[in-house]
Amino acid sequence: MGSDHRAALTDEVERFQAKVRQLALAAVREVLEQELERKLAKRRPTRSSASAAERAEAAPPPPEPPAPEPAPEDNAPKQPAAAPTKGGRVPWTRETIVSELASHMTSGTEIDAAFLTRHGPPGLVAAARRVFGRFEAAMNVAALHFSNLYPDGPPAKPGQALVAAAQSSPAFRSRRSR
Numbered sequence: 001m002g003s004d005h006r007a008a009l010t011d012e013v014e015r016f017q018a019k020v021r022q023l024a025l026a027a028v029r030e031v032l033e034q035e036l037e038r039k040l041a042k043r044r045p046t047r048s049s050a051s052a053a054e055r056a057e058a059a060p061p062p063p064e065p066p067a068p069e070p071a072p073e074d075n076a077p078k079q080p081a082a083a084p085t086k087g088g089r090v091p092w093t094r095e096t097i098v099s100e101l102a103s104h105m106t107s108g109t110e111i112d113a114a115f116l117t118r119h120g121p122p123g124l125v126a127a128a129r130r131v132f133g134r135f136e137a138a139m140n141v142a143a144l145h146f147s148n149l150y151p152d153g154p155p156a157k158p159g160q161a162l163v164a165a166a167q168s169s170p171a172f173r174s175r176r177s178r
Helices: 002-043 052-058 094-105 113-119 124-132 135-149 158-168 170-176
Strands: none
Touching: 002 135, 094 124, 094 135, 113 124, 124 135
């Protein structure tokens, strides 16, 4: 009888989690649409001679979400997502900005514009603001990309896996109880 309740509870939790994921994606989609509309409003011509139909034809189609990339290897050296040009600048694109921000999310620490300006790749924050309008909008897109890369949560860091394994061992528990 207890297992029936447990199974029903598990099913209910799964339905709840699916609904939360669905609502989160809808919220992200809404934010992206608002940001795109705001960005397009800045680019629209101010001439009164351009009709609404002409402006609608001139508007680019909404961007597709970036395709999930393979999980980055933990042993790989930390490099900017794009190689610098002759002048030393990194040619940031929408995709490279999103993938770079998503790679910073794997650290598990909170990321903000001030920290990345000082310690991140040169020009990343400025490029994110230029491309997305606001740094927070770029972080929203990167979070969506990150959730597509790791649907079951962020990957465990090598050190964390060792600590968790050590803490679950009987020898560790017997030492702590002393």
